[in-house]
Amino acid sequence: MEIFKYMEKYDYEQLLFCQDKESGLKAIIAIHDTTLGPALGGTRMWMYESEEAAIEDALRLARGMTYKNAAAGLNLGGGKTVIIGDPRKDKNEAMFRAFGRFIQGLNGRYITAEDVGTTVADMDIIYEETDYVTGISPAFGSSGNPSPVTAYGVYRGMKAAAKEAFGSDSLQGKVIAVQGVGNVAYNLCRHLHEEGAKLIVTDINKEAVQRVVEEFGAKAVDPNDIYSVDCDIFAPCALGGIINDETIPQLKAKVIAGAANNQLKEARHGDIIHEMGIVYAPDYVINAGGVINVADELYGYNRERAMKKVEQIYNNIEKVFEIAKRDNIPTYKAADRLAEERIEKMRKSRSQFLQNGQHILSRRRNR
Numbered sequence: 001m002e003i004f005k006y007m008e009k010y011d012y013e014q015l016l017f018c019q020d021k022e023s024g025l026k027a028i029i030a031i032h033d034t035t036l037g038p039a040l041g042g043t044r045m046w047m048y049e050s051e052e053a054a055i056e057d058a059l060r061l062a063r064g065m066t067y068k069n070a071a072a073g074l075n076l077g078g079g080k081t082v083i084i085g086d087p088r089k090d091k092n093e094a095m096f097r098a099f100g101r102f103i104q105g106l107n108g109r110y111i112t113a114e115d116v117g118t119t120v121a122d123m124d125i126i127y128e129e130t131d132y133v134t135g136i137s138p139a140f141g142s143s144g145n146p147s148p149v150t151a152y153g154v155y156r157g158m159k160a161a162a163k164e165a166f167g168s169d170s171l172q173g174k175v176i177a178v179q180g181v182g183n184v185a186y187n188l189c190r191h192l193h194e195e196g197a198k199l200i201v202t203d204i205n206k207e208a209v210q211r212v213v214e215e216f217g218a219k220a221v222d223p224n225d226i227y228s229v230d231c232d233i234f235a236p237c238a239l240g241g242i243i244n245d246e247t248i249p250q251l252k253a254k255v256i257a258g259a260a261n262n263q264l265k266e267a268r269h270g271d272i273i274h275e276m277g278i279v280y281a282p283d284y285v286i287n288a289g290g291v292i293n294v295a296d297e298l299y300g301y302n303r304e305r306a307m308k309k310v311e312q313i314y315n316n317i318e319k320v321f322e323i324a325k326r327d328n329i330p331t332y333k334a335a336d337r338l339a340e341e342r343i344e345k346m347r348k349s350r351s352q353f354l355q356n357g358q359h360i361l362s363r364r365r366n367r
């Protein structure tokens with residue numbers, strides 16, 4: 001991989017490699033764009049097949065955060081970290097403290113939170129070393145685990161997508177295929193079950209599947225069969241790249257609306273599903289609930305205020321559909337347009353000189 005070429009192509013600001021031999025930390029922090037404010041994005045811990053795969057994931061996820069934060073109306077840029085390792089075996093306290101010190105060294109250019117493979121307990125350790133971490137325990141006056149809030153936002157966005165596809169936003173009786181039933185999707189399944197949807201689920205973790213089968217009456221299928229099941233809505237809630245040349249021909253759903261980041265393997269897959277008449281709720285718009293929630297900590301966390309913003313995901317998805325129709329483009333492009341227009345406007349207004357410009361986190365310190 002030609003790293004600078006890739007960074008130039010999508011205009012990345014910074015890529016950092018953080019190594020600590022004692023604890024085994026191997027982390028890659030990618031900062032994509034800080035036009036709107038400091039880069040905020042979670043830390044993923046995963047067993048990558050290669051260092052190149054880890055770099056690529058960090059870069060793609062960081063860019064996704066720029067778009068997610070912009071489309072959600074947050075004054076934050078986009079960044080993300082990946083830690084190379086097995087979250088079940090390789091974690092230790094020293095690792096997250098070393099990582100916290102690296103974040104502190106960035107002096108607020110990057111703020112972290114949870115992602116796949118990391119937990120509130122990990123964020124609490126990072127907090128020992130730096131203020132630039134969110135999603136820490138409610139005991140610290142913080143917002144805690146973002147996953148249930150992400151799930152609620154996905155539920156709201158899914159309703160908006162259902163309205164677009166079926167003429168009503170009711171999910172009662174709708175058959176919904178959920179791929180991956182981890183932290184976010186378990187909570188999503190609860191909302192869907194409460195509204196009377198019929199669930200078909202899969203996961204590579206059998207215990208996670210068992211839980212939603214028992215609690216929400218879901219039907220379980222093998223991981224490879226989830227794409228082809230007869231359903232109204234497909235909700236990808238595991239990892240990215242799952243809308244691709246192999247899976248698209250299998251899909252029967254009229255709507256794709258789920259939590260996973262980077263669902264389209266390539267942009268052209270967004271064009272293909274558009275041509276097929278599938279209503280796609282762009283991933284970074286529908287799954288912004290978690291980041292909206294943790295970002296509220298920067299103002300002194302207020303759950304009511306945060307949840308009001310998360311409710312708006314319904315309207316944000318509607319806005320994307322409106323732009324798509326207005327400009328006759330697929331929804332993934334409409335979402336990009338929404339985010340890019342906001343960033344460009346701010347980039348222009350930021351050219352004004354400001355003396356003593358305050359950092360966003362100074363509000364938290366002064367409260």
Ligand SMILES: NC(=O)C1=CN([C@@H]2O[C@H](COP(=O)(O)OP(=O)(O)OC[C@H]3O[C@@H](n4cnc5c(N)ncnc54)[C@H](O)[C@@H]3O)[C@@H](O)[C@H]2O)C=CC1
Binds near residue numbers: 116183290
């Ligand atoms: N946690 C959050 O607040 C947010 C999460 N997301 C994204 O949502 C997705 C899910 O996140 P979490 O629920 O937090 O992660 P998680 O790790 O708790 O859940 C993911 C689940 O997917 C399963 N899985 C992995 N590969 C699979 C496969 N090939 N087939 C079926 N199941 C598979 C895993 O076993 C796991 O149970 C990720 O893409 C994450 O980046 C996006 C925004 C916020």
Ligand SMILES: CC(C)CC(=O)C(=O)O
Binds near residue numbers: 115288290
């Ligand atoms: C706080 C996290 C949920 C933010 C993030 O990394 C994401 O939305 O993917």
